[in-house]
Amino acid sequence: MSDPSIKDFEAAIAELESIVKKLEEGDLSLEQSLELYERGVTLSRYCHSRLEAAEKRIEILNERGELKPAPASLAADPPSRG
Amino acid sequence: MSDLFDLPFEEEPAEPEPERPPAPPPVVRRILSVTELTVRVRDLLESQFFEVWIEGELSNCRSSNGHLYFKLKDSQAQLQGFMFRSTLRYLRFKPADGMHVVARGKITVYEPRGEYQLVCEHLEPHGLGALQLAFDQLKKRLQAEGLFDAARKRPLPALPRKIGIVTSLDGAAIRDIIKVLQRRHPNAHLVIRPSRVQGEDAAPDIATGLRAISRVPGVDVVIVGRGGGSIEDLWAFNEERVARAIARMPMPVISAVGHETDTTIADFVADVRAPTPSAAAELVVARKDEFWAHIDRLRDRGHAAVQRRVQMASRRAHLVGGRPAFAGFAGRLAMRARFAGELAHALARLGRAAVAVRERRVQTADRQLATFDVGRRLAGIRVRLVSADGRLTAGAHRRHARADARLRQTIGRLESLSPLAVLGRGYAVCWNADRTRVVRDAATVAPGDGVHVKLARGELECDVRAAKDS
Numbered sequence: 436m437s438d439p440s441i442k443d444f445e446a447a448i449a450e451l452e453s454i455v456k457k458l459e460e461g462d463l464s465l466e467q468s469l470e471l472y473e474r475g476v477t478l479s480r481y482c483h484s485r486l487e488a489a490e491k492r493i494e495i496l497n498e499r500g501e502l503k504p505a506p507a508s509l510a511a512d513p514p515s516r517g
Numbered sequence: 518m519s520d521l522f523d524l525p526f527e528e529e530p531a532e533p534e535p536e537r538p539p540a541p542p543p544v545v546r547r548i549l550s551v552t553e554l555t556v557r558v559r560d561l562l563e564s565q566f567f568e569v570w571i572e573g574e575l576s577n578c579r580s581s582n583g584h585l586y587f588k589l590k591d592s593q594a595q596l597q598g599f600m601f602r603s604t605l606r607y608l609r610f611k612p613a614d615g616m617h618v619v620a621r622g623k624i625t626v627y628e629p630r631g632e633y634q635l636v637c638e639h640l641e642p643h644g645l646g647a648l649q650l651a652f653d654q655l656k657k658r659l660q661a662e663g664l665f666d667a668a669r670k671r672p673l674p675a676l677p678r679k680i681g682i683v684t685s686l687d688g689a690a691i692r693d694i695i696k697v698l699q700r701r702h703p704n705a706h707l708v709i710r711p712s713r714v715q716g717e718d719a720a721p722d723i724a725t726g727l728r729a730i731s732r733v734p735g736v737d738v739v740i741v742g743r744g745g746g747s748i749e750d751l752w753a754f755n756e757e758r759v760a761r762a763i764a765r766m767p768m769p770v771i772s773a774v775g776h777e778t779d780t781t782i783a784d785f786v787a788d789v790r791a792p793t794p795s796a797a798a799e800l801v802v803a804r805k806d807e808f809w810a811h812i813d814r815l816r817d818r819g820h821a822a823v824q825r826r827v828q829m830a831s832r833r834a835h836l837v838g839g840r841p842a843f844a845g846f847a848g849r850l851a852m853r854a855r856f857a858g859e860l861a862h863a864l865a866r867l868g869r870a871a872v873a874v875r876e877r878r879v880q881t882a883d884r885q886l887a888t889f890d891v892g893r894r895l896a897g898i899r900v901r902l903v904s905a906d907g908r909l910t911a912g913a914h915r916r917h918a919r920a921d922a923r924l925r926q927t928i929g930r931l932e933s934l935s936p937l938a939v940l941g942r943g944y945a946v947c948w949n950a951d952r953t954r955v956v957r958d959a960a961t962v963a964p965g966d967g968v969h970v971k972l973a974r975g976e977l978e979c980d981v982r983a984a985k986d987s
């Protein structure tokens with residue numbers, strides 16, 4: 436998922452927005468429309484994959500500036516209090 | 518005179534010689550030095566006025582070497598006052614002339630000048646609480662510096678890579694944040710910098726924590742806060758150093774302090790203010806929800822726009838096909854047929870992707886459901902989720918089917934206009950001699966030029982005898 440033509444999530448969204456806008460303005464040749472459309476599909480796929488790609492992790496930054504995994508107790512819901 | 522001496526000695530009992538009145542005891546002139554006296558006065562005052570509370574109005578406030586000198590006065594009298602730099606720094610407001618204050622301290626004597634004065638150990642505004650005044654003053658100052666300006670507020674990242682959190686590990690706040698994030702953003706990456714959030718050390722600890730977390734690569738939004746409490750409990754978030762640390766953060770900061778009713782200085786400086794820690798977590802992941810919807814909307818709009826474009830092209834092809842001079846468009850029609858083929862692929866792929874995306878979402882929702890404890894709220898939530906998922910999937914399938922149908926229509930129309938079909942109706946395409954372009958205008962050929970004429974079946978090689986403008 437490293438398409439060199441896509442900088443990051445925000446850039447992808449911005450480009451997707453501008454593509455849709457151009458497509459909607461409608462003064463493109465059919466060929467151009469289709470090219471843009473293809474690009475839009477690539478971008479929207481990238482965005483979706485980025486939405487799912489983040490790593491699930493909880494870390495503690497200690498006083499020495501080291502990152503340690505958080506104790507499991509922190510993430511776990513304490514047993515029902517009610 | 519001699520007579521006197523000759524007088525017989527009278528036999529009188531000698532009267533006891535009256536004793537000389539005892540000399541008055543000599544006055545002890547205990548002479549004190551000025552210093553000695555001053556010391557005695559000082560001792561007296563210091564023991565008598567070891568701790569006094571005095572109310573009055575401040576005047577002549579001035580500082581020297583960080584110490585504060587002032588006068589405390591009322592309508593009848595005034596008292597010289599002094600406060601050491603070391604105690605001054607604990608004040609949460611800035612003393613100023615005209616302020617009505619209550620001072621605590623001891624009376625002492627400044628020996629070099631023989632003046633008694635108050636050594637002030639504590640000063641607080643009379644009436645208005647010291648904390649409130651401190652809050653108002655700092656708020657006013659930072660506001661004047663522009664730290665609360667709307668222009669300074671940065672948008673939250675569309676999709677945070679890592680979410681930094683500065684709070685206590687002991688309170689409910691961190692658990693609330695984690696719970697919300699895990700429920701709504703199961704793959705969130707959190708970096709927590711534990712910090713005290715109450716008491717004297719809290720403010721420096723929070724400020725240091727913020728700086729530390731801003732240096733962790735990838736952290737692009739930070740939540741700083743604690744659960745609710747009294748105004749004293751929340752005080753660290755009203756301290757200037759915390760406010761400045763927030764203002765200096767290179768990434769947006771969400772403040773999440775206590776209850777909605779207390780707005781802290783930190784709240785004013787932060788890019789976004791959340792009323793509670795859970796709300797802060799929701800603000801971060803709300804962005805994710807929004808983007809899911811946003812991307813879907815964009816894709817749908819793009820899809821619709823391209824379909825409109827294809828339909829427009831095909832309508833134009835119809836029109837052109839009906840005109841006598843249509844022949845020159847045959848090549849372009851062929852090209853459009855090819856585009857339509859590509860479009861079919863693109864749309865089909867897209868449709869599959871859209872369905873896949875929604876299926877993934879349903880799976881995610883399922884996973885989330887699986888991690889829920891089967892608690893009181895579960896039943897309602899599950900019902901809502903299931904019906905929402907059902908609608909999503911059904912919607913995707915419907916849209917996919919609609920797109921397919923429309924595409925098949927479009928392609929059918931284009932096929933009916935394919936060059937061969939047109940030629941079959943008796944029209945021909947005329948190319949120039951070297952077949953580089955279609956001849957559309959009689960003026961572009963001269964008598965004697967060769968042309969190629971393509972028919973539905975076979976081709977003619979012709980020489981032009983005459984070219985007439987119609």
